[in-house]
Amino acid sequence: MEQRSPDLNRYSGDRVASLIREAELALRGRASEAARLEAEMLLGHVMGWSRAGILIHSQERVTGKDRGRFRRLVGLRTRGHPLQYLTHTQEFWSLEFYVNRHTLIPRPESEILVEEGARRVTGSRPIVIDVGTGCGNLAVALARELPGARIYAVDISGEALAVARRNARSHGVGEQIRFLKGDQFAPLAGLGLEGKVDLLVANPPYISTAELAGLPVDVRDHEPRQALVAGRTGEEFYSPLIEGAGRFLKAGGSLIMELGLGRAAGVRRRLEASPAFGKILTVKDGAGIERVAIGARSSRDAG
Numbered sequence: 001m002e003q004r005s006p007d008l009n010r011y012s013g014d015r016v017a018s019l020i021r022e023a024e025l026a027l028r029g030r031a032s033e034a035a036r037l038e039a040e041m042l043l044g045h046v047m048g049w050s051r052a053g054i055l056i057h058s059q060e061r062v063t064g065k066d067r068g069r070f071r072r073l074v075g076l077r078t079r080g081h082p083l084q085y086l087t088h089t090q091e092f093w094s095l096e097f098y099v100n101r102h103t104l105i106p107r108p109e110s111e112i113l114v115e116e117g118a119r120r121v122t123g124s125r126p127i128v129i130d131v132g133t134g135c136g137n138l139a140v141a142l143a144r145e146l147p148g149a150r151i152y153a154v155d156i157s158g159e160a161l162a163v164a165r166r167n168a169r170s171h172g173v174g175e176q177i178r179f180l181k182g183d184q185f186a187p188l189a190g191l192g193l194e195g196k197v198d199l200l201v202a203n204p205p206y207i208s209t210a211e212l213a214g215l216p217v218d219v220r221d222h223e224p225r226q227a228l229v230a231g232r233t234g235e236e237f238y239s240p241l242i243e244g245a246g247r248f249l250k251a252g253g254s255l256i257m258e259l260g261l262g263r264a265a266g267v268r269r270r271l272e273a274s275p276a277f278g279k280i281l282t283v284k285d286g287a288g289i290e291r292v293a294i295g296a297r298s299s300r301d302a303g
């Protein structure tokens with residue numbers, strides 16, 4: 001049997017390994033499947049360590065102040081606060097994004113918008129619009145993929161835009177993106193972009209008021225309502241986006257919108273009803289859900 005030093009026994013409650021165990025048990029209590037991973041991420045956040053750092057330092061003592069901070073974060077997590085709002089980070093498109101309670105946490109399926117958008121754009125100086133930019137994940141990822149692009153990123157939330165600006169700066173694309181506050185296309189008025197835009201991406205709010213109650217607590221009670229809820233039907237944003245895309249896209253330009261669960265047929269009908277769009281398709285995510293609708297702008301006369 002391993003001999004533990006008296007000193008280690010005496011202080012074991014202060015050490016990294018036992019703090020992780022303590023937190024893992026508390027997090028398991030709320031049925032978190034990734035309790036250990038979450039415990040490690042929270043302590044790593046407090047200590048400024050990677051997960052490998054947790055292993056390396058496993059027998060070190062954690063000071064009272066850091067212990068207190070860690071336990072406070074674990075407590076918040078057990079009460080349903082999303083891990084990403086506690087660590088202020090979420091990976092998207094292999095980039096680290098700062099997030100807070102004013103921004104939706106980027107979801108992996110939204111990477112489809114970046115992938116489909118980047119491959120549809122031709123030309124060295126494309127113009128891109130991102131409506132509802134949130135923490136700026138789509139705009140920043142597209143700026144990195146399309147270094148010559150000029151991107152206009154709109155959001156109704158000034159707090160979200162502050163986060164998006166921060167992310168654009170930290171990923172070295174601050175000069176490429178202009179952030180604008182306002183309702184959908186309103187802040188783009190007067191910029192002379194009508195008929196000149198190559199790509200319009202949007203991950204709009206798409207939850208209906210009735211669906212909100214059924215969302216997981218982490219989402220329903222913590223992510224910004226105006227990022228989630230569209231209105232009574234959940235489809236309120238799609239018609240204005242299709243109409244705006246008809247005005248702003250140049251011939252051959254693409255509109256790419258994320259779809260909520262079960263929204264594909266309704267959105268497809270709206271796209272088909274618009275004379276501005278010829279080719280229409282939907283793309284499934286990894287779970288087989290039709291997640292993205294794409295419309296190609298037909299000739300300008302068609303609008």
Ligand SMILES: C[S@@+](CC[C@H](N)C(=O)[O-])C[C@H]1O[C@@H](n2cnc3c(N)ncnc32)[C@H](O)[C@@H]1O
Nearest residue numbers: 104106132133134155156157183184203204227
């Ligand atoms: C679903 S989130 C998408 C965030 C981010 N683009 C992403 O893909 O993760 C929707 C965003 O739209 C913004 N929004 C809601 N209503 C808006 C409106 N009327 N005009 C502009 N942005 C709006 C919200 O503040 C939120 O940041």
